[in-house]
Amino acid sequence: MKKPLKRPRLKSVKEPLRLDGTLMRSDAVSGEPRSRRANINNVRKQILEIRRVVWIEQEALAELQKSGMRLGVREQASPSAPAQRATTRALSAASRAFALIEVIVPKRIASEEIGDALEVIERLLIEGRPVWQIYVKLIATVFWVLAHAARDVVKGPAGQKTPARKR
């Protein structure tokens, strides 16, 4: 039985970081000059982002392997390797597209809407829906997330309360 994937820590990196060809531990950063600290922190943020994206892809792959049993049953009747490859491609495209738009839209919208979309995609996979439905969901999500981000710019970010209308 495969060990479950371990979620990467998102708040701190204790491992040595390679910067300008040198290895540096996070606890050594505090002794550095301010400008260098900013550089180190930037590199650290990038590493965290890369880890997060890789983790999303690993999760998607694990989901695919989980549903592999069902795909395996179908394989006995007809070879479904191309279908499996198409699903992997769709998941990979979804994780890349979501990671990309997450950079440009507010965090709240990204985590709420993209998170919900990923849950829907997972359900589609479990139900064994065709790959085109995953692409439709992906395109619709990208469209709506961008539209809602633009709307938030116009109306102000959510969470800022305006007086309730009289009813």
Next chain:
Amino acid sequence: MDAPISAKAALLQALISGPGYGLDLIERVKKQTNGKLELGQGSVYPALRDLEREGFLDSYEGEPMPERGGRPRRYYKLNALGARAAMEQREVVWGVFGVPGLEGA
């Protein structure tokens, strides 16, 4: 034909039964209306954010979840103003559509 009630009204009614997040609320509205009213991704999130801006809802983040790529769910719940608005709205809708036993109530 247009939907009999707006997305905001439907969400307020769905939230009477307890806090929920976007996807869950879409399901709840669909179930409560026997599939007659199906909110889409394009309408539910702006409606929830508008209701929060207007002071009818409060929201909070749940725990990060692996199936969401480490992202948390955002739960919405009615506050006192929202609960009152939801109940008033329910009475208005019942009045308009004439729910038996409520005439003159």
